[in-house]
Amino acid sequence: MKNYLKLVNFEFNRIAKLFAVLLGITFVMQMIGVIVKSRQYLNIINENVFEAMMSKAQFLEQVGQLSFIDIARSIWFIAPIAICAAGIGFYIFLIWYRDWIGKNTFAYRLLMLPTSRLNIFYAKITTILMMIIGLVAFQLFLIPIEMSVMKAMVPDEFRHDLTVNDLLASWPELSIIIGSSIGEFFLYYGSGFLVVSILFTSIILERSFGWKGIMAGVSYSVLAIAVWLLPLFLQEFVLHGFFYPIELLILEIIMGLIVLTASIWFSRFLLMKKITI
Amino acid sequence: MKKYWKSIAVVTGIILSIGTFYVNSAISAENYPELTVQTVNGNAQEMESLIIEGAYRTLSSMNYLGTDLKITAQGSSYNSPSLLDRVTGYYPTVIKELKEANRSFMRGKNLAANQYFEDNQFLAYANIDQKISSFGSNKFNFEIAVLNKADDEVNSFTLKVPAEEGLDHVFLEDVQMLEDKIYLITRNMLIKNDDYNDEKHVYEIDRVSKKLTNHEALVEITPFKANLHTHIQLVEGSPTAATEQIIMVKTEDTVMEDTESTRVTDSKKEIVAYNLATKEIETINVPNLNFEENQLSFVKDSTIYFTRVEGQELVITPYRLGASQVEKDFKIQLHSTTENDHPESLMISVKEDRLYAVSRQIDSNSNGEVAVVDIQTGKLLFQGQITLGNSSEKHEDFEIYMHEIYVKQ
Numbered sequence: 292m293k294n295y296l297k298l299v300n301f302e303f304n305r306i307a308k309l310f311a312v313l314l315g316i317t318f319v320m321q322m323i324g325v326i327v328k329s330r331q332y333l334n335i336i337n338e339n340v341f342e343a344m345m346s347k348a349q350f351l352e353q354v355g356q357l358s359f360i361d362i363a364r365s366i367w368f369i370a371p372i373a374i375c376a377a378g379i380g381f382y383i384f385l386i387w388y389r390d391w392i393g394k395n396t397f398a399y400r401l402l403m404l405p406t407s408r409l410n411i412f413y414a415k416i417t418t419i420l421m422m423i424i425g426l427v428a429f430q431l432f433l434i435p436i437e438m439s440v441m442k443a444m445v446p447d448e449f450r451h452d453l454t455v456n457d458l459l460a461s462w463p464e465l466s467i468i469i470g471s472s473i474g475e476f477f478l479y480y481g482s483g484f485l486v487v488s489i490l491f492t493s494i495i496l497e498r499s500f501g502w503k504g505i506m507a508g509v510s511y512s513v514l515a516i517a518v519w520l521l522p523l524f525l526q527e528f529v530l531h532g533f534f535y536p537i538e539l540l541i542l543e544i545i546m547g548l549i550v551l552t553a554s555i556w557f558s559r560f561l562l563m564k565k566i567t568i
Numbered sequence: 569m570k571k572y573w574k575s576i577a578v579v580t581g582i583i584l585s586i587g588t589f590y591v592n593s594a595i596s597a598e599n600y601p602e603l604t605v606q607t608v609n610g611n612a613q614e615m616e617s618l619i620i621e622g623a624y625r626t627l628s629s630m631n632y633l634g635t636d637l638k639i640t641a642q643g644s645s646y647n648s649p650s651l652l653d654r655v656t657g658y659y660p661t662v663i664k665e666l667k668e669a670n671r672s673f674m675r676g677k678n679l680a681a682n683q684y685f686e687d688n689q690f691l692a693y694a695n696i697d698q699k700i701s702s703f704g705s706n707k708f709n710f711e712i713a714v715l716n717k718a719d720d721e722v723n724s725f726t727l728k729v730p731a732e733e734g735l736d737h738v739f740l741e742d743v744q745m746l747e748d749k750i751y752l753i754t755r756n757m758l759i760k761n762d763d764y765n766d767e768k769h770v771y772e773i774d775r776v777s778k779k780l781t782n783h784e785a786l787v788e789i790t791p792f793k794a795n796l797h798t799h800i801q802l803v804e805g806s807p808t809a810a811t812e813q814i815i816m817v818k819t820e821d822t823v824m825e826d827t828e829s830t831r832v833t834d835s836k837k838e839i840v841a842y843n844l845a846t847k848e849i850e851t852i853n854v855p856n857l858n859f860e861e862n863q864l865s866f867v868k869d870s871t872i873y874f875t876r877v878e879g880q881e882l883v884i885t886p887y888r889l890g891a892s893q894v895e896k897d898f899k900i901q902l903h904s905t906t907e908n909d910h911p912e913s914l915m916i917s918v919k920e921d922r923l924y925a926v927s928r929q930i931d932s933n934s935n936g937e938v939a940v941v942d943i944q945t946g947k948l949l950f951q952g953q954i955t956l957g958n959s960s961e962k963h964e965d966f967e968i969y970m971h972e973i974y975v976k977q
Contacts, residue, residue, distance in 0.1 A: 303574060303578070304574055307574050310578075421575075456596065471593070476586070533676045536657060537655050
């Protein structure tokens with residue numbers, strides 16, 4: 292346990308700078324977005340209400356109030372989320388390959404540590420999970436601040452205030468990132484954890500067998516995903532809706548746990564016996 | 569400790585931020601009004617077997633679909649948006665009870681109440697499976713399953729819907745069974761000469777030989793005309809109940825179209841009955857009853873119930889098919905102070921010898937009505953008001969639309 296925590300801390304410190312950069316990009320871009328969008332809207336108010344002498348009521352009817360959705364749907368808000376997602380997607384691979392590529396073979400030292408090699412696997416996957424959830428948590432913390440910036444800039448009668456929950460309800464795509472209940476949160480990130488562990492196993496396969504390993508890795512990923520989603524395929528194509536939804540959910544959770552265990556067990560085997568430096 | 573500060577900070581941040589968010593959203597979860605049924609007069613026991621189903625929505629909400637709710641003598645319950653409720657679903661009581669009683673039969677079936685038929689002997693289900701081919705000719709299949717309650721045997725089969733020139737869509741509206749015949753009442757859309765034709769169709773299927781024995785169009789709608797809007801509506805009792813008579817209301821609205829709005833200048837209603845046993849179609853004329861004023865609200869066995877609001881009274885007029893005279897009216901004194909006293913503002917349901925009447929709409933300012941009448945004697949057994957349970961609590965403006973009265977056995 293202690294070794295595992297030490298390794299997690301070690302892995303996290305290696306990525307802390309990149310993580311800080313991602314947080315910074317998100318903060319700066321979204322803040323600029325809030326300010327730019329609010330000012331744009333204020334300019335429209337100025338042009339119509341004060342210069343073209345349109346009445347407030349008429350303006351609100353034609354243009355409408357500014358709500359945070361308008362800001363959240365802009366490129367300023369979405370782009371940093373996309374950058375963070377891409378960054379983490381990239382780092383899922385880099386977290387392994389940076390140990391192999393470099394001046395001295397760092398992987399050698401890592402694998403020679405007097406601890407279970409599986410701890411390396413656990414530490415790396417924990418780091419990825421910490422980054423993902425850390426970014427989500429930061430986004431959740433940031434949205435209320437951005438909302439209050441908007442509140443400070445736009446007068447009351449031109450503003451439609453939302454809560455974070457309203458924002459999620461009116462923009463379902465966002466609730467994939469932030470599940471609307473704690474149960475969904477665990478389901479989504481549990482699935483994410485499973486996918487990352489499958490990817491890690493494929494990476495270790497590649498590290499063990501080279502070019503042949505890439506083929507093996509791709510095949511393993513396809514197989515693992517297929518086994519995981521087997522109940523869904525059966526439901527759709529063979530059994531034609533035989534399972535009740537709650538049964539399907541439980542089956543999917545069980546299949547997910549089976550595939551996760553298989554992935555970890557397989558990675559352990561590869562790390563112990565087959566890995567090459 | 570010092571070298572761990574980054575990790576500790578991130579983990580603490582995660583727990584604080586995400587924890588706060590979910591705790592907050594649990595606390596600020598929508599605060600639904602608690603509704604209770606207050607007895608005005610009569611025996612509150614009569615209310616015990618009643619489940620009123622409806623949909624709730626707030627006027628400011630972006631959720632136009634609303635939240636399902638059920639009102640019983642015990643109060644109101646809402647379909648919470650929790651994950652588990654969304655996965656298991658919040659079904660109408662009819663479906664819920666069918667599912668609980670026939671868990672294996674109900675597997676893989678659509679859960680719309682009008683696709684089922686139930687009596688003491690059988691539970692029948694039908695579905696229309698549509699295969700749209702790229703050549704424009706659509707293929708339809710009937711999927712039928714019948715559960716014999718006596719020996720728990722399920723008899724399922726698939727039949728081709730007979731091809732018809734220009735058949736574009738088939739919607740299943742009701743399933744009936746009479747002796748060994750299954751009847752499917754559908755709405756068929758046909759394209760003829762680039763015009764949409766709309767008709768009510770009946771398919772007769774033999775349960776034993778699994779063959780289609782007969783099918784015919786019941787009522788057809790003439791192609792769309794600019795100032796004449798026609799539609800046919802199937803009127804049912806409870807969606808799974810057995811009936812020998814299929815009752816349809818054909819409405820012809822003559823409309824005036826202005827640039828801004830359309831308004832109905834003249835409305836003609838016709839009631840058509842189709843007898844499943846004799847296969848006879850007849851137009852029903854009820855003497856001394858104006859269909860524009862009296863709304864056809866419910867059908868039970870061979871009795872049709874019309875309702876209208878007269879001043880502060882709801883008048884229910886039963887009419888037995890084949891009789892030349894309407895039966896004695898039931899009158900229910902209304903207490904609520906709704907401004908809209910249209911005849912459609914109450915819905916009714918009949919089960920055994922009880923007639924139930926419930927307001928169609930409740931909002932933050934008006935109460936709802938509930939009444940139970942004995943149809944043998946015409947005596948008012950119970951009358952109540954659906955009111956906000958805790959009026960001191962502050963609520964957003966809301967509306968509730970009732971759509972189903974379910975009476976437990």
